[in-house]
Amino acid sequence: MLFYTIVLIILAIILLGVAIYAVVQKDLLYAVIATGVISLILSVFFFILQAPDVALTEAAIGIALTTIIFIITIRNTSRMEDEMPLDHEPNSESDNKIETK
Amino acid sequence: MKKLLIILLLAVVGYFLTVSMSNIKFGANRMGDSSQPKTVGAFYLSKTPGELSVANVITAIVVNYRGFDTLGEVSVLFLAATGLGSILYKKKKKGEHLPTVKKPSSALLQAGSKLIFPAILVLGAYVFIHGHLTPGGGFQGGAIIATGFLLMMMSYKDFTMNHSVITWVESLAGITFASIGLIGLVVDHSFLENFLPIGRINDLISGGIIPLIYVAVGFKVAAELSGVLDTLLSIKEK
Numbered sequence: 001m002l003f004y005t006i007v008l009i010i011l012a013i014i015l016l017g018v019a020i021y022a023v024v025q026k027d028l029l030y031a032v033i034a035t036g037v038i039s040l041i042l043s044v045f046f047f048i049l050q051a052p053d054v055a056l057t058e059a060a061i062g063i064a065l066t067t068i069i070f071i072i073t074i075r076n077t078s079r080m081e082d083e084m085p086l087d088h089e090p091n092s093e094s095d096n097k098i099e100t101k
Numbered sequence: 102m103k104k105l106l107i108i109l110l111l112a113v114v115g116y117f118l119t120v121s122m123s124n125i126k127f128g129a130n131r132m133g134d135s136s137q138p139k140t141v142g143a144f145y146l147s148k149t150p151g152e153l154s155v156a157n158v159i160t161a162i163v164v165n166y167r168g169f170d171t172l173g174e175v176s177v178l179f180l181a182a183t184g185l186g187s188i189l190y191k192k193k194k195k196g197e198h199l200p201t202v203k204k205p206s207s208a209l210l211q212a213g214s215k216l217i218f219p220a221i222l223v224l225g226a227y228v229f230i231h232g233h234l235t236p237g238g239g240f241q242g243g244a245i246i247a248t249g250f251l252l253m254m255m256s257y258k259d260f261t262m263n264h265s266v267i268t269w270v271e272s273l274a275g276i277t278f279a280s281i282g283l284i285g286l287v288v289d290h291s292f293l294e295n296f297l298p299i300g301r302i303n304d305l306i307s308g309g310i311i312p313l314i315y316v317a318v319g320f321k322v323a324a325e326l327s328g329v330l331d332t333l334l335s336i337k338e339k
């Protein structure tokens with residue numbers, strides 16, 4: 001029982017760290033990979049907390065499918081988070097620079 | 102003035118939250134025992150082995166007691182997949198090759214995915230066929246199968262899903278689900294009522310209609326998710 005508690009606490013700390021990383025990261029690809037890691041840790045959580053059904057769903061959908069859909073979307077849009085204000089008109093040169101990076 | 106109003110509003114919301122939460126006895130056993138169940142959870146736990154002879158109680162709740170909700174979830178997924186397809190999918194003309202964003206992958210990935218793809222399919226089929234015995238079920242098995250197809254789509258450039266086959270599979274699976282429910286309505290006067298013999302607990306063929314419905318849901322979810330991924334992967338590059 002103590003072993004599981006220690007594992008849960010360590011996993012929760014890692015989960016918090018990865019979640020904060022996903023929020024502050026400007027590179028969207030890294031942020032999406034971080035959300036995939038969050039799903040991985042969450043599925044381990046569900047398994048330890050005796051919900052194997054939910055753990056299977058989280059493993060298949062959270063880790064694989066959602067991450068892939070986000071990555072496809074990022075590939076079709078831009079990779080870096082835009083720091084410019086919303087009413088800024090996109091400059092074609094700088095946009096190309098961001099995409100090829 | 103505005104800040105004061107906000108604080109007042111937060112205080113009111115907090116007060117009512119505290120009042121409603123303080124009535125919940127956290128950590129107390131509120132289920133009763135198996136002979137006198139007090140809540141609906143305890144009722145399911147005590148009734149499922151006798152009524153349906155299903156080892157996985159969650160499956161019994163999802164497919165039988167709350168089967169109508171599952172039908173709703175399946176139709177939500179169907180609507181989402183159909184909407185995405187109608188926005189993004191472009192029908193190929195004969196002989197035309199749509200430019201895709203796919204790039205050829207390494208030989209290592211190709212050989213490995215060819216090796217692992219049948220194993221993923223078998224695992225997914227196992228998860229939804231044994232949904233009433235072990236953890237898992239139609240949604241989980243279908244999602245696992247979709248990840249297998251995703252692996253093939255990503256490693257082989259020419260691997261595409263046939264969209265008419267996908268449409269047929271998901272339509273037939275949905276019709277199977279709905280018609281099993283309708284047969285229950287005809288036989289036992291209640292939608293999705295169990296009309297098959299329940300068999301012995303822990304047998305593969307047991308639990309009445311639950312395995313049939315979960316196989317249908319598994320096929321449906323697998324077809325829908327693979328269709329969504331194929332549609333997304335074949336978007337034209339801008």
